[in-house]
Amino acid sequence: MGLKIPSPVSIAISFFLLLGVLFAGFQWLDQPFSAGKRYFFWNPFGGSHSSDSLAARLAGEHGLLFCANTTAAAEVRQFPPGPSCPDYFRWIHEDLRPWNRSGITREMVESGKKLADFRLVIVGGKAYVETYRRSFQTRDLFTIWGILQLLSWYPGHIPDLDLMFNCGDVPMVPAAGFWPWTWIRKWRVPAPVFHYCADDASQDIVFPDWSFWGWAEVNIKPWKLLVKELRAGNEKTKWKERARTAYWKGNPYVSRTRRDLLKCNLSESHDWNARLYIQNWEEEIQRGFKQSNLADQCTHRYKIYVEGVAWSVSRKYILACDSPTLSMKDRYYDFFSRSLLPGQHFWPISADNKCPSIKFAVDWGNSHPQKAQEIGKAGSSFILNDMRMENVYDYMFHALTEYAKLLRYKPTIPSAAKPVCLESMASSESGRVKEFMIESMVEGPRNAGPCALPPPDSAAVESLTRRKKESVKQVQRWEREGRDRWNKRR
Template sequence: MTSLFSKPRALTSHITNFKTSRPVIGKLHVATLTLLLFLIAAGIAVTSSLWLNKTTKAFDRPTLVATKPEPELEPPHETGVLVNCTSFLNQNRSGSCSRTPLLNKKKPSHRPTITTIKPVPVRVSEKKSPEDTGSSVDCSSFLNQNRSGSCSRTLQSGYNQNQTESNRSCPDYFKWIHEDLKPWRETGITKEMVERGKTTAHFRLVILNGKVFVENYKKSIQTRDAFTLWGILQLLRKYPGKLPDVDLMFDCDDRPVIRSDGYNILNRTVENAPPPLFRYCGDRWTVDIVFPDWSFWGWQEINIKEWSKVLKEMEEGKKKKKFMERDAYAYWKGNPFVASPSREDLLTCNLSSLHDWNARIFIQDWISEGQRGFENSNVANQCTYRYKIYIEGYAWSVSEKYILACDSVTLMVKPYYYDFFSRTLQPLQHYWPIRDKDKCRSIKFAVDWLNNHTQKAQEIGREASEFMQRDLSMENVYDYMFHLLNEYSKLLKYKPQVPKNSVELCTEALVCPSEGEDVNGVDKKFMIGSLVSRPHASGPCSLPPPFDSNGLEKFHRKKLNLIRQVEKWEDSYWQKVL
């Protein structure tokens, strides 16, 4: 191919060929044509030179690329606190504090390298944070600082310096604390005495310098032990730094076992003194120390909430039907198959084709009720009868407080056991007494008499309900626990020590998220519901003095006389009917 630079030579070649083929052309024509060709060639050369120069300059020009200047690293923004999170994360990938230097207020001499590091995640089984539960338990700190799940590095609540002395007087039933501890008033309590109670105990509890240690011996029925310990932990949160050191054995079964007739009462010494054993109820033949039962913090197996919430629901439940609008019969709903001949006998008092004893008895099947989501077992919805029957089961029954909290009249079948508050209740003031040996006729008479004396009936129901709301509030329950443990500790003749096989227990270890299922089958939502979020503003109520000999005798005599009065009315009634 002919290039642009060879054009003049090509044109000359054509002219030569032209001259050869046309020899007759004149000299003038040849000179003119030659000049013309020269001018054309010169023009082409100049044009080519200019084009080549322009093209070469275009290739020599540097290529300009738009680039952003390298930004300068800004120092960390002021956060208002002297915490250098960047240095912490850069220097310490583990998330602990062992290699983190203390910060000062001087500016660094060079800009720190900003690096994005993801913190080490803590795997938990629950997605809710402490804020989601409404609690004041810092689970994040507990789990981050203590991966083992123990309480050894968990800060315990210190003494509340702002807690003032209470000017409240404790209810009268607090006097029974002195009576329950009377067997050890002269001898005191030795370590050997405490350890003799291990035979039937489920756990040993030691409170030492505000920390709780538990040595487990055997599993209790359901979650009684777990919720009892939870209640004690909440007591320490309510009154931090108040309780002295304590060492005790706790039996979570129903019936008391430390019989008083097995020990020398008149000439008691350290060697023949009974072992101090805590449990939920007592009777006239034993000296077990009575303590509030687990259900005050919830009974998860039958879906009963903590006592403070039940009391509020009871107040609303009572308003659904006024006393005179309620069914004018005696109501009982429960489980009769608990090795209780008395409850089985109660079934014969139900309405039949032969008799109407004014009783309406319903069997509670907890298995089927649980399958239906406990929709028909809410105790706050059972205040629809004028009269409600309380009857013991294998021993004392938790149902007592729920029955008394309704402003219906409690028909109390003669009890043989007592819990920590019921000893102070009086017939015709808080309940109507029912004979155990002839309960059907006794119930029939009670309902007939009270239906004819509705004003007195309403007074009894209202007095019992107010007692439960006022004197058995959770504040008083905690105060009873405090005074009982405090008075018990005064009897110890040794310095408690941490048991060899014990574990430390704290609130965080029970409710904070952890791998796997809830601890010991405990549903944490029941515990969270009864969590003490902060120390109480004031101290516990003032413990009343013990009964004097005459005062206690008068109390028992008054109760016995009132029961006999009702029995006389009943006997007279049936004599007229028959």
């Protein structure tokens, strides 16, 4: 019996069927990437979410009526150009680069719905929110609260816009080069989704996280108040008077890297110059947060930063202590960390050989106290000065303004969106949530304009990336030389 050769029609049909399966598989694979590790976060509070979802808060009749009555148009004041923005602002251009050619259409925005916790629309200086899912704790609430502060800080200057926001831990939007079928991915422009962090395998648009306006569940105060307390904490215990070891306190159960870090703790057989403590939030709640005051944790000459599920909001608190930050190699970045330089703002630690790496860093710093203090001061100056709240608002302003320039349609208010305003949000809360909202409110419109955003400069970005790699290699060479000298003395 001869082999039957398929007809051209059969081949064509089979080809298109296969192509359909590939596209279906592509859409299916999109789900676990975006949602599989959304809230992989140990929760000490008994539930995975806040008691009231944002949707429930927005559905309140009182809030809607309150916002409906605030219709007076704000005076739009004009200001001369401000001073140049800090260097990390240039990353705004890099985050928006995927949409430079195509622009952003309504279809692109709405394709990010499955990745988002909420949709934010600003029309005529007023904010409207459509919710899709409950976020962890009050992340969505304080993120929106921060955006409302921006609208009050620069009234009439925020353009109409329409965006999706993800409040989870991990980035949602895969970069083209990291997709299994790159040739298919190139046919699609990524969904523009805002988020708190990203990595080389993602294209999320990075934005300041909720904790700048307070993290009520763990009693971390709004940033503008905490900055003052951290400055006072630095003055309370000078660097030379601090313990000559490295300090870390946190939740080790959210990542393998953190659990491995605990092996570097003081033991009968080893002293790796590290003093590591587990933060038990259940006990802290019962004690009234007496052992978790961040301003009281600037008591060691060195602080350790290590990522959790993804990036950690603790980075800014650790860097602010005037102590050199010993930072494990990061996978994730937030909106400011890409401009931190190894050897200048922090000391890089090997993730694969972390215990000896920590010991070498502490020994090196104690042997070179002037240089160690310079690194600690540079890191805290970056955080306490370049990251003061005025600059955080300016970053938000420029990120949203540049994003709005890419929109290829006029934003309109979705039928399911609810109006949000300062009065309605603050009046409907109680306890620490309301306290932090009141403490983080801006004091009326700003009397100056935003800083001047630097233009796109790919060469500067590439130069910075090279400098960071060279600095890490230099530290690695010092470590190898130190180990070789120690081995020869044995």
